[in-house]
Amino acid sequence: MQYGLTEEQEMIAATVRSFVENEIYPHEELVERTGEVPREIADEIKRKTIELGFYACNFPESVGCAGLSHLEFALVERELGRGSMALNHFFGRPQNILMACEGEQVERYLMPAVRGERMDALAMTEPGAGSDVRGMKCSARRDSGDWVINGTKHFISGADHADFLIVFVATGEDQTPRGPKKRITCFLVDRGHPGFTIRDGYKSVSHRGYKNMILEFDDCRVPDAQVLGEVDGGFEVMNTWLYATRITVATMSVGRARRVFDYALSYAAEREQFGQKIGKFQGVSFQIADMITEIDAGDLLTLAAADRLDKGLPANREIASAKLYASEMLARVTDAAIQIHGGMGLMDDYPLERFWRDARVERIWDGTSEIQRHIISRDLLRALGA
Amino acid sequence: MKVLVPVKRVIDYNVKVRVKADGSGVDLANVKMSMNPFDEIAVEEAIRLKEAGKAEEVVAVSIGVKQAQETLRTALAMGADRAILVVAADDVHQDIEPLAVAKILKAVIDEEQPGLVLAGKQAIDNDMNATGQMLSALLGWSQATFASKLDIEGDHAVVTREVDGGLQTIKVTMPTIVTVDLRLNEPRYASLPNIMKAKKKPLDEKTAADYGVDVTPRLEVVKTEEPAAREAGIKVGSVDELVEKLKEAGAV
Numbered sequence: 001m002q003y004g005l006t007e008e009q010e011m012i013a014a015t016v017r018s019f020v021e022n023e024i025y026p027h028e029e030l031v032e033r034t035g036e037v038p039r040e041i042a043d044e045i046k047r048k049t050i051e052l053g054f055y056a057c058n059f060p061e062s063v064g065c066a067g068l069s070h071l072e073f074a075l076v077e078r079e080l081g082r083g084s085m086a087l088n089h090f091f092g093r094p095q096n097i098l099m100a101c102e103g104e105q106v107e108r109y110l111m112p113a114v115r116g117e118r119m120d121a122l123a124m125t126e127p128g129a130g131s132d133v134r135g136m137k138c139s140a141r142r143d144s145g146d147w148v149i150n151g152t153k154h155f156i157s158g159a160d161h162a163d164f165l166i167v168f169v170a171t172g173e174d175q176t177p178r179g180p181k182k183r184i185t186c187f188l189v190d191r192g193h194p195g196f197t198i199r200d201g202y203k204s205v206s207h208r209g210y211k212n213m214i215l216e217f218d219d220c221r222v223p224d225a226q227v228l229g230e231v232d233g234g235f236e237v238m239n240t241w242l243y244a245t246r247i248t249v250a251t252m253s254v255g256r257a258r259r260v261f262d263y264a265l266s267y268a269a270e271r272e273q274f275g276q277k278i279g280k281f282q283g284v285s286f287q288i289a290d291m292i293t294e295i296d297a298g299d300l301l302t303l304a305a306a307d308r309l310d311k312g313l314p315a316n317r318e319i320a321s322a323k324l325y326a327s328e329m330l331a332r333v334t335d336a337a338i339q340i341h342g343g344m345g346l347m348d349d350y351p352l353e354r355f356w357r358d359a360r361v362e363r364i365w366d367g368t369s370e371i372q373r374h375i376i377s378r379d380l381l382r383a384l385g386a
Numbered sequence: 387m388k389v390l391v392p393v394k395r396v397i398d399y400n401v402k403v404r405v406k407a408d409g410s411g412v413d414l415a416n417v418k419m420s421m422n423p424f425d426e427i428a429v430e431e432a433i434r435l436k437e438a439g440k441a442e443e444v445v446a447v448s449i450g451v452k453q454a455q456e457t458l459r460t461a462l463a464m465g466a467d468r469a470i471l472v473v474a475a476d477d478v479h480q481d482i483e484p485l486a487v488a489k490i491l492k493a494v495i496d497e498e499q500p501g502l503v504l505a506g507k508q509a510i511d512n513d514m515n516a517t518g519q520m521l522s523a524l525l526g527w528s529q530a531t532f533a534s535k536l537d538i539e540g541d542h543a544v545v546t547r548e549v550d551g552g553l554q555t556i557k558v559t560m561p562t563i564v565t566v567d568l569r570l571n572e573p574r575y576a577s578l579p580n581i582m583k584a585k586k587k588p589l590d591e592k593t594a595a596d597y598g599v600d601v602t603p604r605l606e607v608v609k610t611e612e613p614a615a616r617e618a619g620i621k622v623g624s625v626d627e628l629v630e631k632l633k634e635a636g637a638v
Contacts, residue, residue, distance in 0.1 A: 007456070011463055011581045019575055053578035066578045 004303065009072055016054070016079035019091070023048060024083035031086050031209040032354060042161070045090040046116055055092045056114035059099070063114050070244060074251040074306040078299070081252025082259040085358070086209030089158055095122050095166055097186075097241035100229045109164060109188055121162035122242075123153040123215055131371050134182045138217065139170040147171075147224070149187065149195070149217040155365075159198050159213035164190045167215070168234050184234030188226045195220030206361035208354075244309060246319050249366045250302040250326035253359075257295045257326075257333040260355045264291065264337040278340070287336045295333060298326035317379040324372035327362035334359045387501035387538075388443045389432040391466065392491055393425040395450055395457040396511040405610050412511070412610065414478045421457045424506025426464075428566045430573040431536060432504050433465040440538050441502070443467045447494055449487050451475050455589060462584040463576035469587070470494060474594035474601045481512060486594070486601040488520035493597035495525060500561065502543070507532050507565040518565035528558035531565045 005013075027041050049055045058073045059065035068076065073093075080088045094113040098120065101110040112118040129136040138151025149169055159165060171185040189196055201212040229237035268279035268288055278284045302322040308315040334356040338345035345352045363369045397403060398418040406413045421429075435441040446461035448454040449472040458469035472490050474482050495503065508515035522529035530536075534553065535546035538560070547554045548567045576584075594601045622628045632638045 007459055008581055008585055011459065011576065011584070012578065015463075015576050015578075015581065051577070052575055053580075057578055066582070 003300070004307070005075075009075055012068075012072055013075040013079055015052075016076050017082065019048075019052070019054075020079055020083040020088065024087045024091075027087055028084045028351070031084055035203075035208045035211075037086050037090070037209055041087070042090045045087060046092060049091045050116050055116045056094050058093050058096055059114045063099075063110065065114050070247065070306040070309040071303060074247055074303055077248050078251040078255040078302075081255030084209065085207040085252075086211075089161065089210060092116050092119065094120050095241070096244075097122070097166060097228070097237055100186075100237045100241060104225065105188065105228070112163075118163040119158070119161050121156055121158035121165050121213075123156045123159070123165050123167040125155045126152060127154055131368060133168075134184070136168070136170050136182065136184070138167075140185065140187065140222075141171075143221070145224070146221050147185075147187070147226070149189070149220040149222065151217050153215040154201055155212045156198075156201070156215055157210060157212055159215060160200075160211045162191060162198075164188055165196075165198075165215065166228060167217075168238070169217075171232055171234075183232040184238075185231050186228040186234045186237050187222060188228050189217075189220065189222060193220060193222070204361070206358045243316070244306075244319065246323040246366050246372075247302060247306050247309075249362055250298070250305070250319075250322040253326040253330040253362050254295060254299045254302055256355060256358070257291075257298065257330045260330075260334050260337045260352065261291050261295055263350065263352060264288065264333075264340045267341055284340055287340060291333050291336055294329045298322070298329045301325055317376050320367075320372040320375040320379075323367065324369050324376070327359075328369060330359045330362055387435075387441045388445060388498065389435060389441045389502045389504055390445050390447060390491075390495060390498060390500035391425070391428050391432050391461065392447045392449070392487070392503070392505050392517070393429065393454075393457050393461050394422040394506070394509045394511075395419050395448060395454040396422045396509050399423055399510060405612050409609050409611065411479055411481075411607060419453070419456075419478075421460050422506050422509045422511075424508060424510070424566060424568070426506075426573040427568070427570050428504040428506050429461050429464050429466060430571045431566060432502075433574075434571065435502075435538065436465070445470065445498060445500065447472065447491065449474050449482055449490050449594070451478050451480075453478070455591075458589055459584050460576065462587045462589070463581045464574060465580055467587065469589040470592060471589060472592045472594060472597070474599075480603075482594075482601050483603055483605055484514050484516035484520055485604070486599055487517050488524055489599045490594055490597050490601075491517070491521050492524045493599065495521075502538070502561060503527075503563040505563065505565050507567050515565075518563050522563045525563070528560075528562040529565070530556055530558050530562060532567045533564050534567050534569045536564055536566075536570065 023045060031037055053066060057066040057068045057076060061067040080091055098110045098113055113120050124133060126136050126138055138153060140147040140149045151169065153167065167187045167189050168184050169187060170182040172183040173180050174183060191198065195218050197216045199214050201214045204212055265288060268284050269277060271278045305315055305318040305322040308318055338352050338356055341350060341352055344350060396419065397412065397414060398420040401418050404413045429446065432441065432444040436444055444466040446458050446466040446469045448458050452473050455471050458471055462469055505518045518531060519529060530543065530545035530547060532548045533545045534548045537544045542557050542559050543562055544555060544557050545564060547556060622631055629638065
């Protein structure tokens with residue numbers, strides 16, 4: 001048994017891994033080549049995930065889902081991290097912020113999302129507001145009892161397949177001793193709603209087929225019933241529900257690193273140069289040793305952070321450390337794997353060049369490495385008055 | 387009807403097998419182990435019979451080391467109702483021979499009284515392909531081996547067998563032993579609710595001694611060797627060259 005895991009937890013990980021190997025891997029090349037996930041493949045993955053009771057497994061039993069703990073969900077996502085982001089998007093894990101739905105929102109958004117009938121996507125980032133979330137310009141103003149939204153969001157993953165968007169916009173500004181501070185409100189906006197358009201974004205070097213979309217709001221009028229949480233309470237819902245998403249990046253980085261490592265290890269054991277297996281050369285064997293040590297470290301750091309959440313312990317710093325370390329570890333591991341493969345590592349005969357490209361975004365999205373370092377150090381220094 | 391499914395814990399089919407330095411067998415230390423793939427097919431078929439209303443209970447049995455309970459949990463997570471573990475060895479390298487396995491299974495069957503035994507046609511570790519047949523002889527039950535299709539019709543079963551020349555369909559009297567082949571079905575993944583339930587399902591632990599079966603090996607492994615390495619292929623530039631090379635190799 002793996003350290004700290006129960007038999008069920010190991011079985012959950014093994015099942016998802018086998019699902020990814022059999023249902024995701026075979027379609028990866030097609031998605032990579034075309035940049036699209038064909039509808040029928042997406043539907044098939046979704047159908048099987050629902051059948052197996054894994055769809056929305058991050059949601060509680062009270063809404064008919066599996067109610068996995070943070071640790072268990074991290075195991076699921078670790079194994080999903082081995083496979084294509086574009087494809088495993090359909091191994092649906094709706095944003096758990098939807099648990100903030102109230103009244104008729106429950107039947108319109110929450111329940112259809114966890115049943116796999118409607119897909120969601122989350123929109124925060126703007127061209128002028130990346131790490132500085134409060135710098136957002138997308139805003140909503142009051143007009144005859146409704147809200148009128150104007151502005152642009154970009155880098156919105158999953159929006160191409162979303163039936164509705166969870167959008168954060170500014171709804172006012174407070175004067176504080178540290179300067180003006182925007183008030184943020186979270187809205188639910190349906191695809192096709194007048195004044196709201198979704199269009200293709202940029203072509204990214206990472207995760208082909210997992211598109212980043214641009215959202216445009218042009219006098220998009222929505223009633224109060226579309227507010228998720230409280231008016232001006234966007235940061236509260238964000239902090240309550242989006243706290244743990246960095247674990248997703250960390251744990252998926254670990255899963256992908258393990259897949260990459262397996263390629264490097266078998267290549268080192270098979271490839272011969274100068275009359276012997278290249279794994280016999282210390283220059284290669286030491287790289288192998290460093291890779292697996294770092295992967296295991298990232299794995300344990302991530303699972304330990306998730307476990308803290310389950311135990312109700314403060315975890316902000318630990319999650320930041322896991323996200324920082326695992327994403328940077330993945331960069332080093334993919335780079336070393338290519339070095340071990342030599343020139344062949346760069347060719348698209350092997351998936352290594354893809355993993356290397358995909359790895360780059362993990363250090364950027366869901367809070368850059370620099371933001372994570374800021375969170376970690378602030379957590380420690382602020383307590384000492386610095 | 388109760389269906390009994392024997393499952394074996396074997397080296398995972400994805401693992402690159404390594405022969406132990408002394409040639410006494412395959413190295414199983416720190417190697418990923420899984421359910422024998424043919425047994426997975428047998429479990430799947432048993433669950434399908436239950437879902438079709440033709441079986442009431444599916445009981446999985448494993449004979450070997452204590453760690454085989456992981457294999458049984460997998461069977462329970464797939465949908466088996468309960469499991470019996472018969473501990474017959476301490477060392478993962480000790481393989482329990484088919485006759486001993488068949489004798490223990492006979493004793494379990496005497497207690498459980500199943501109407502059908504569904505077993506893998508063979509285990510992928512030693513490829514003996516003997517347990518089902520020996521069990522049939524010990525019980526005096528009918529047998530249908532290499533099944534690629536199974537229909538239960540009252541007091542008999544109609545089984546399509548994959549034989550060398552093609553397919554053979556036979557009718558056997560129940561209770562019977564069916565050993566399953568690759569094409570019978572495609573085993574399911576364990577569903578998340580079933581994984582969560584598996585721990586709560588009963589798993590009885592017994593020993594070979596409980597059934598009075600001596601598992602001392604009767605066979606001696608003289609030598610284990612790696613298969614000869616495959617030689618690298620060549621690339622040909624044209625169809626003509628391909629035909630020429632095939633002729634040289636005596637293949638056309």
